[in-house]
Amino acid sequence: METRLVIVDDDALVRAGLRLMLDGAEGIRVVGEAADGGDVPQVLDAHPADVVLMDLRMPGVDGIEATRRVRARPSPPAVVVLTTFDTDTEVVGALRAGAAGYLLKDMPPARIAAAVRAAAGGEPVLAPDIARRLMDTVAAGGGEARAARQALDRLTGRERDVAVEIGRGSSNAEIGRRLYLSVPTVKAHVSSVLVKLGVENRTQVALLVQQAGAA
Template identity: 70%
Template sequence: MAAMSGTVRVLVVDDDALVRAGLSLMLDGADGIVVVGEADDGDAVPAALDAHPADVVLMDIRMPRVNGITATRRVRARPSAPEVIVLTTFDSDENVLHALRAGASGFLLKDSLPARIAEAVRAVAAGEPILSPGITRRLMERAATEAGAHERARAALAELSAREHEVAVAIGQGRTNAEIAAHLHLSIATVKAHITRVLTKLGVGNRTQVALLVHDAGLC
């Protein structure tokens, strides 16, 4: 949830001091964003968040003591959990899918343009996942090949009402709240209420995990 002032508070987590410094310097200069803290490994994230509450965590995947997947899972289990964007050097990183399943709201390549990173931070703070279409397609295909994923996803989605199912599929298609509202002829407030119920019934923490289930089920 974005800060009440409208400023998005960011915690930068990376074991490379130069990367941390670069991200912090770049984001602190972006409109509506402030970097409130840094951490050099996943095991330092809880203390950093206790000292500096954040709305979004930029999380490196590969760190020596506690990796970004485990750290993301721990972050998302916190009360009033911040959103997480995982950072990776290569779009083929096999750990990205696991990070998304751990509750990350999206991922970025470390060489993304500064404006893209700032845009992603603002979007995720507003509840919109950031997923590169080309890379995400490959991740979804890999997710669908996991043993039993198709059956488990189908069973989970069967617990939704007809309208909730439509909303879930629309999330899987990458539609924003406004696009879902227009597509299903609903108000944005009603869409948000449906999304809250979908998250609760599916037992997931964010829209990205809903999208993964929808793709696992073969509905997109």
């Protein structure tokens, strides 16, 4: 299955490099580009996509606000942030805006391509250093931890088990093996977890699980 990709970055050389690197990579086709977050809706109207690879710091609409706008669209594509910036505020802000992942531009091309394919399949994607820092950040959350635990209390026992596995970064197949469930059953539980927690994607589930200290 082909993954349609839109690249968003204010640097024309970066966009050209990403297109050269990713267009034609296994299962990926670059269908559009944007130089600013404010241009993304028009690009998606003209070129429907499965994944948006999003820079953060742009002169007009930044990547966090652009991610929020993309995720508010009907049947939105997944958004994966690709940036040189990794402050705690930006990481958490992007994930709360609905990003399915957060990568740094110094990652190997093959890892970026794999992350695009994973995001298209609904899997969360975080650079290893980002994942460790995110866990440290949410561990200090205080009131946020209480709110996260209260949110998880809305789940059934099996849904909570699935949510915890998502928080550990497990794929649907891995969750099925560990909990002795079929993949379709896992997908049904994931959908129910998203609705009950009021979140948009698995990465936000993982964020809540980490905040609650449940992983």
